[in-house]
Each structure stands twice: as structure tokens, then as C-alpha cells.
Amino acid sequence: MPPIQRPPSPAPPPGIKSSTAIKLGTIGVLSALVVAFCAAQDRYGDYEEVGADCVDMSTPQPDGTYPVVDDDYCDDDSHVYHGSHGAYRWYYGGTRTGLRVGGGTTVRPPDAEITTRSGRVVQRGGFGFHSGGGG
Numbered sequence: 001m002p003p004i005q006r007p008p009s010p011a012p013p014p015g016i017k018s019s020t021a022i023k024l025g026t027i028g029v030l031s032a033l034v035v036a037f038c039a040a041q042d043r044y045g046d047y048e049e050v051g052a053d054c055v056d057m058s059t060p061q062p063d064g065t066y067p068v069v070d071d072d073y074c075d076d077d078s079h080v081y082h083g084s085h086g087a088y089r090w091y092y093g094g095t096r097t098g099l100r101v102g103g104g105t106t107v108r109p110p111d112a113e114i115t116t117r118s119g120r121v122v123q124r125g126g127f128g129f130h131s132g133g134g135g
Contacts, residue, residue: 065102
């Protein structure tokens, strides 16, 4: 029995191969979706606004409040002495009465815009942008 001969396959058309076009198209669509998502986050960011005070954690008051100190004590770039236990920290969301603050936390809230009482932004919402401040 003679071998079966198959007809020759047609030559591919000149230009871009379909698999390359699909890959490029997919990358383009994904890129557009990422850009649109990021733009929506910036425009419609439902970030919680949280106030922050720099406090001296080494001297808690009997009523559970902490003394408020100058923001420079909590600034990462500051050369102010922080003590052996990092006594100065950002205190988020507390209620300030005079030079004391209480009812907050030292845990940095995620997806929040954190601003000091002096108006300096410590963190913007979203992916945790950080422009100084420790804690």
C-alpha cells in the first residue's frame, strides 16, 4: 500500500501572527483597566480622614491620655532623641484636650489620609503613601 500523502499546509499570511495580536491586545486591555482603576481611586478615594498627634508614650497619665509633643519628635528625619524604647510615637484618631490626647491608637490605620493637627500629611489613602512620620 502506498503511503498517504497529505496536502501541503497553506503558507501563513504576511504580517502579525494571530497569537501575537491576541497577546498584545490582552496586555493593552489589562493596562487600560489598571490605569482606570488607579484614576478612580484618586478621584473617588473613600479614605477615612484621621488626625495624628505626636505623643510621649513614656509618660501616660492616670486618665489614660498621653502628653502631646512637637511633631518633630515623631518625624523619621528628625534628629531628636527618641529614647531607648522609642518613647515618641504618632497617636492616631484620639481626642485632644489641651496638651493631652486619648482614646486613639498607635496602630497606623490602613487606607486613611492621616494629617497632623498642624496640617502636615503623614500618610495618604490607598497604597500607604508615606511622607514622613514614624510609629
